[in-house]
Amino acid sequence: MTDNTEQSGISRRTVTKAMAWAVPAIAVAAPIPAFAASGPKPTLEHGPACKAPGGSVQGCESSFKFGYGVPVTITNPSNKDVWITSITITNQIPASPTWVAGSSIGLPVKVPANGSVSFFFRAVSTNSQNVQNGAITFSAAWGHEADGSDHDHDGDPLKFTVAWASTPPGCNCIEA
Secondary structure (H helix, E strand, O other): OOOOOOOOOOOHHHHHHHHHHOOOOOOOOOOOOHHHHOOOOOEEEEOOOEEEEOOOOOOOOOOOOEEEEEEEEEEOOOOOOEEEEEEEEEEOOOOEEEEEEOEOOOOOEEEOOOOEEEEEEEEEEOOOOOOOOEEEEEEEEEEOOOOOOOOOOOOOOEEEEEEEOOOOEOOOOOOO
């Protein structure tokens, strides 16, 4: 005798197949770091260091008679203005660092969107220094708010060290 009973409804196998394909898709929203949303980090480039050994550099007598210098350019590749809100300078030369860009500048410094700002860093001394080698380390905090309230880039300063084995005399004393 054969059993010809008809099944009613859907088989367990069909239900299992359907469940495998019916897993709900869940979109995961992960936070994007703020610095990723603010555009690329500014770049910092420097030129060669030079020495102002005293009277040998014409025109420097009043503003930059003794010391060392290095030109610096900060370029902002993003479409948002960037502000340099603090600067830390460590030098390994016998001089007191002062910033000069045009006339002596104060902070914050605005680097316009898709633009750049050039500085001439002067480590000014009060007497002739015959030190031929040295190094200057420059670190600048930056963000998108002039008052420094943008902390999205804390721990990610613009930084460079320029070291030299000898410094040729002849710094350009014209305010850069």
